[in-house]
Amino acid sequence: MNNNRKVEERFQWDQNAKKHSNISPTFPKLLLSSIFLISILCLFYTLSFSNASNSSNHQLSTSKTIRVISKEMPSPVSSPRGLNPVVKTNLHHIVFGIAASARFWEQRKKYIKLWWKPPRMRGIVWLDKAVKNGSSDEDRLLPPVKISGDTSKFKYKNPKGHRSAIRISRIVSETLRLGFEGVRWFVMGDDDTFFVPENLVRVLSKYDHNQLYYIGSSSESHLQNINFSYGMAYGGGGFAISYPLAKTLAKMQDRCIQRYPGLYGSDDRIHACMAELGVPLTKEPGFHQYDVYGSLLGLLSAHPVAPLISIHHLDVVEPIFPNVNRVQALQRLKVPINLDSAAIMQQSICYDKIRSWTVSVSWGYAVQIYRGIFSVRELEIPARTFLNWYKRADYTGFSFNTRPVARHACQRPFVFYLANALYNKDTNQTASEYVQHRISRSECNWKMADPSRIEKVHVYKKPDPHLWDKAPRRNCCRVLPTKKKGTVVVDVGVCGEDDVIELR
Ligand SMILES: *[C@@H]1O[C@H](CO)[C@@H](O)[C@H](O)[C@H]1NC(C)=O
Ligand SMILES: *[C@@H]1O[C@H](CO)[C@@H](O)[C@H](O)[C@H]1NC(C)=O
Ligand SMILES: *[C@@H]1O[C@H](CO)[C@@H](O)[C@H](O)[C@H]1NC(C)=O
Numbered sequence: 001m002n003n004n005r006k007v008e009e010r011f012q013w014d015q016n017a018k019k020h021s022n023i024s025p026t027f028p029k030l031l032l033s034s035i036f037l038i039s040i041l042c043l044f045y046t047l048s049f050s051n052a053s054n055s056s057n058h059q060l061s062t063s064k065t066i067r068v069i070s071k072e073m074p075s076p077v078s079s080p081r082g083l084n085p086v087v088k089t090n091l092h093h094i095v096f097g098i099a100a101s102a103r104f105w106e107q108r109k110k111y112i113k114l115w116w117k118p119p120r121m122r123g124i125v126w127l128d129k130a131v132k133n134g135s136s137d138e139d140r141l142l143p144p145v146k147i148s149g150d151t152s153k154f155k156y157k158n159p160k161g162h163r164s165a166i167r168i169s170r171i172v173s174e175t176l177r178l179g180f181e182g183v184r185w186f187v188m189g190d191d192d193t194f195f196v197p198e199n200l201v202r203v204l205s206k207y208d209h210n211q212l213y214y215i216g217s218s219s220e221s222h223l224q225n226i227n228f229s230y231g232m233a234y235g236g237g238g239f240a241i242s243y244p245l246a247k248t249l250a251k252m253q254d255r256c257i258q259r260y261p262g263l264y265g266s267d268d269r270i271h272a273c274m275a276e277l278g279v280p281l282t283k284e285p286g287f288h289q290y291d292v293y294g295s296l297l298g299l300l301s302a303h304p305v306a307p308l309i310s311i312h313h314l315d316v317v318e319p320i321f322p323n324v325n326r327v328q329a330l331q332r333l334k335v336p337i338n339l340d341s342a343a344i345m346q347q348s349i350c351y352d353k354i355r356s357w358t359v360s361v362s363w364g365y366a367v368q369i370y371r372g373i374f375s376v377r378e379l380e381i382p383a384r385t386f387l388n389w390y391k392r393a394d395y396t397g398f399s400f401n402t403r404p405v406a407r408h409a410c411q412r413p414f415v416f417y418l419a420n421a422l423y424n425k426d427t428n429q430t431a432s433e434y435v436q437h438r439i440s441r442s443e444c445n446w447k448m449a450d451p452s453r454i455e456k457v458h459v460y461k462k463p464d465p466h467l468w469d470k471a472p473r474r475n476c477c478r479v480l481p482t483k484k485k486g487t488v489v490v491d492v493g494v495c496g497e498d499d500v501i502e503l504r
Helices: 002-010 015-021 027-058 102-115 164-169 171-176 197-204 222-227 243-258 267-277 326-343
Strands: 094-099 122-127 145-147 185-190 193-195 214-216 239-242 281-283 310-312 347-352 357-362 366-371 414-424 429-436 456-461 476-480 487-493
Touching: 094 171, 094 197, 102 122, 102 193, 102 326, 122 171, 164 171, 164 243, 164 267, 171 185, 171 243, 185 193, 185 243, 185 310, 197 326, 239 243, 243 267, 326 414, 326 429, 347 487, 357 456, 357 476, 357 487, 366 456, 366 487, 414 456
Parallel strands: 094 122, 094 185, 122 145, 214 281, 347 476, 456 487
Antiparallel strands: 185 239, 193 310, 214 239, 347 357, 357 366, 366 414, 414 429, 429 456, 476 487
């Protein structure tokens, strides 16, 4: 507690810069530390140089389009294909296949640019028709584009769907045939899917890429899952196919597609072939198809205790932050992702015992303050801030538990959205600031402290890149005492051994 308070006092939103401009007068000390720093830097340089040259010898191919020397590339690999299981899976081992169409390209490429990291990632955007490409500076920030092979000879007999489903289904095989080197996983996604690549790597590195894996997640819509299958990976949420599975699939996919002309989409065609191959879906709850309308607040603020990997249907759901457009909203989300990707959207719940408030933090996104004490059991269930895929507020339409949004004026939470986040080297902590989203609300006559006076919430947290190397557990939080007016200060971190949230 004491320690946390010190941290809080030390932290100032605008003082980081000032601190660095004050040059210390103690010259000899400075000289000594400079020499130390320089030698460390030299060592680093040598290490990373030898790393890079090794990896380019062993792993990287001659192909011009994919010559990447990743800083994250681990030390020498003995196997020529880079399939040595001892080397932990990193971004370079993943090749993306993005399904797009010429018609929406101008708009949708803005979404891809948000998460695509040009020198470190590999992949292709597959289009139906030619688009302007290759000349502008912007194109260098995007994956290379290609036009899918002709599929006119395939039968398509679904009355509701579109035959582009066949083209999109074949992206796995077409990407495989490009012959990228050292691939462990092919990851499919749509042009309106936002990925958190660091978390994708965290999840895929748990699995042996030398085996046959089909990894993804189902729909939020119970009816969609009944129509299609609970065992199908929904394409927009993104799914991963291990290299050997892609190879196996590619050998039979075209014949397999011909056996199912009546299916609707591309992902159910993949699923049908997976069923034939006998490979079941491995579900990872961080892939999000988001077959819903409205606000994602309820879903994102009660995210499963699993890394957030994707957000889909960006053009269907509202921007995740109010009063900005969809691209701006995701740009803001990237600030905390860059500081502590493992923690993004992770929920922690604690109490202000003095004022009898419940605080629910969704790290990097939003904080909600409730009057009164709510159990964790209740708050870990997403509130229905969204409609189902048939635009109804019917709770039986979801494939998971939901709870109603409180109607009673006193029970409605106060929502604070992320405004900014930064990292303090001295304390090895991030500080994220959340500002109250003011909405008109009816009078509450409960005789208790009123959260409407709170302007901001400050959350302190140590980045924890190894969070998901351990068994999943929700983070713990504590409301800290503060003298800052109109501010609630919260500390979020790994729970202590005996940390349980008890109300008494
Ligand atoms: C990219 O542009 C070139 C012409 O500059 C064109 O021939 C090619 O088809 C385009 N590719 C795509 C995928 O639009
Ligand atoms: C799913 O089933 C419902 C109810 O039978 C139907 O109205 C809807 O059109 C179906 N959707 C698809 C994509 O088949
Ligand atoms: C910061 O704390 C995390 C979690 O304890 C640790 O993994 C990381 O190495 C620390 N970083 C620094 C720079 O001390």
